[in-house]
Amino acid sequence: MVRGRSTERRAEIIRATLEVIAERGYRGASLSAVAERVGLSQQGLLHYFPTKEALLVAVLAERDQWDTGGGTRSDGAWRIELLASLVEYNAMRPGIVQTFSALLGESVTEGHPAREFFTRRYTQVRSTMAAILRAEYGERLPGGLSPERAAPLLVAVLDGLQYQWLLDPDSVDMPAAFGDFLALLQPPEQSTAKNPQS
Amino acid sequence: MVRGRSTERRAEIIRATLEVIAERGYRGASLSAVAERVGLSQQGLLHYFPTKEALLVAVLAERDQWDTGGGTRSDGAWRIELLASLVEYNAMRPGIVQTFSALLGESVTEGHPAREFFTRRYTQVRSTMAAILRAEYGERLPGGLSPERAAPLLVAVLDGLQYQWLLDPDSVDMPAAFGDFLALLQPPEQSTAKNPQS
DNA sequence: ATTATCTATAGATCTATAGATAATGC
């Protein structure tokens, strides 16, 4: 698979778009700002992506590719441990986290072109998370929750922690906090305190 | 305390601003859109709030007032049950939730005028939540968490659920999901299964 | 005097289209 000149240019442009969205959101991102970052005129940029929305679509498509990891997840064998390391990885790239946190926030406004993408995506992610939880903890989690009921909470914690962390990285240790949430999902110890062994 | 004509007008304007921000975010909200909604010219609007940012500041100040509830919270006697009913209340007013979810999302972008507000606010909210958790469950929560470590998770769940719910209200029962999270915080049953009583 | 509005407008942007020019690929 040859990556032609044009393909490279597109990749550059998408990278620049991610940056500009991180800084200003999608509505606040201007074509000129993206163009300037990649060394093109605004009209040169439109040669590669004919409208601003086409740029956003490309950004979202790329995100989908990461998430499916080029097939890594296709075998369904994600483990909860991998999730924890994903959070650690994210904590090292605030730019990308900021891009998608800004987009998620914007997406709830009316007529936002990313709204449908996120809606679909969350449906799918909740279902994936439920499968991971089931594989790890079985049918019954603490609090009597099923994997399906715990899944939206897991997703909410991931997103919610990102906002707190982006706003105040020194006060919020995102990976540690996510680990704390996983501790809540752990089955309670078989009351060793009552064990006369000690 | 007399609410003069002018005060009323300001209240109307703030209400209209909340609506427009819910629909388009802060950066996407135009003064004309707000003005039109309240039946003024754009320049008439600027008579009451001299800049767009002044409008945002007024919106955020109002939010602060709700949250402190005119003193309701000043006695520190919030209970976790009240939190649950706040979530239920929020589920009945998607407009407001949308306004502040959109603002939170935008606030992580660079130079956003609400950024400092949210940063401060989350610091304060985490501390309030820790106090509530301590009052309710004492020093040691499931998973061995302290109230201070559980607090950011509680806040994350609240925010994260709002996004999932706004995007897909039919698929996400926000109050029920929050109740599920509270179940995770409940101390585990004193293993009745081992109890020979049954 | 102050308050509530308005018209007019400056000065910046923004997205997108039209049409030209040069280089590259069959």
Place this chain on the structure above:
DNA sequence: ATTATCTATAGATCTATAGATAATGC
């Protein structure tokens, strides 16, 4: 032929300032 760029520009906005006019409150 197609691809990569550019200049020029139309047509919409947007925020904010200047300055006028009418009504209200001491």
